[in-house]
Amino acid sequence: MEKTVSDAIAYRRSTRVYKDEPIDTEKVKQCLVNASLAPTSSNLQLWEFYHITDKAVLSKLAEACFSQSAAKTAQQLVVIVARKDLWRKRAKANIEFLNKVYNKPNLSERDLKRKKMATDYYKKLIPTIYTDVLGILGYIKYAVFQIIGLFKPIYRQTRLSDMRIVAHKSAGLAAQNFMTSMAAIGYDTCPMEGSDTLKVKQILKLPKGAEINMVISCGIRDDKGIYSPRFRIPFEEVYFEV
Numbered sequence: 001m002e003k004t005v006s007d008a009i010a011y012r013r014s015t016r017v018y019k020d021e022p023i024d025t026e027k028v029k030q031c032l033v034n035a036s037l038a039p040t041s042s043n044l045q046l047w048e049f050y051h052i053t054d055k056a057v058l059s060k061l062a063e064a065c066f067s068q069s070a071a072k073t074a075q076q077l078v079v080i081v082a083r084k085d086l087w088r089k090r091a092k093a094n095i096e097f098l099n100k101v102y103n104k105p106n107l108s109e110r111d112l113k114r115k116k117m118a119t120d121y122y123k124k125l126i127p128t129i130y131t132d133v134l135g136i137l138g139y140i141k142y143a144v145f146q147i148i149g150l151f152k153p154i155y156r157q158t159r160l161s162d163m164r165i166v167a168h169k170s171a172g173l174a175a176q177n178f179m180t181s182m183a184a185i186g187y188d189t190c191p192m193e194g195s196d197t198l199k200v201k202q203i204l205k206l207p208k209g210a211e212i213n214m215v216i217s218c219g220i221r222d223d224k225g226i227y228s229p230r231f232r233i234p235f236e237e238v239y240f241e242v
């Protein structure tokens with residue numbers, strides 16, 4: 001039986017040594033389906049999930065993860081990839097979805113309004129935010145929006161670096177959904193940013209615009225794979241009720 005959300009969150013630990021025991025590829029894949037249900041900025045889903053089960057590729061990737069034992073002893077690896085470069089394709093998919101949802105006769109005034117608002121969002125606002133030329137346009141938009149921001153609240157994350165953060169933020173949420181889902185079924189994980197991301201991209205034959213969000217090793221924890229009791233800053237120091 002699956003653990004409750006709270007139990008799964010409590011169970012999840014970054015595991016650095018896994019047992020030499022296979023895990024079920026289909027179950028891991030299902031946890032990746034859960035990953036894809038994470039919330040995502042503008043529902044653009046600027047992510048991809050690479051699930052590595054092939055021994056030869058696993059070994060190459062472990063080396064690219066600096067041969068950390070979390071990677072070397074893993075049964076499988078998952079690479080969460082941020083694909084900011086796919087924004088046009090994803091915006092188009094959203095528009096197609098909207099056309100399907102609202103493809104019925106006699107739409108009410110309210111539905112017509114909603115459809116127009118949502119369609120304009122993907123046809124006008126998203127291109128305004130995401131279109132950039134070598135990062136220059138982003139800075140121009142940023143400057144203009146700072147000036148407008150003197151008079152009213154405005155969206156300010158328009159620079160190339162901001163847009164990269166937006167994509168990685170959503171990818172990170174998907175990664176957490178994945179790790180919690182794995183914990184719920186008694187599987188273990190370790191998120192890793194300690195990797196040569198260029199090598200990881202080369203091994204997975206990813207295009208230039210793809211960015212490695214994190215590599216997640218997967219398996220079943222060995223007792224010696226949890227390096228220490230969990231440490232967290234006292235909650236009172238990080239919690240502020242306003």
Ligand SMILES: Cc1cc2nc3c(=O)[nH]c(=O)nc-3n(C[C@H](O)[C@H](O)[C@H](O)COP(=O)(O)O)c2cc1C
Nearest residue numbers: 012013014016068070190191192193194195214230
């Ligand atoms: C984005 C990110 C990158 C991380 N990279 C590594 C890594 O490269 N190697 C590693 O052993 N642990 C890595 N960790 C795991 C953290 O060290 C771990 O989450 C932290 O010590 C808290 O322990 P816990 O996950 O068991 O609660 C990473 C965690 C995150 C969120």
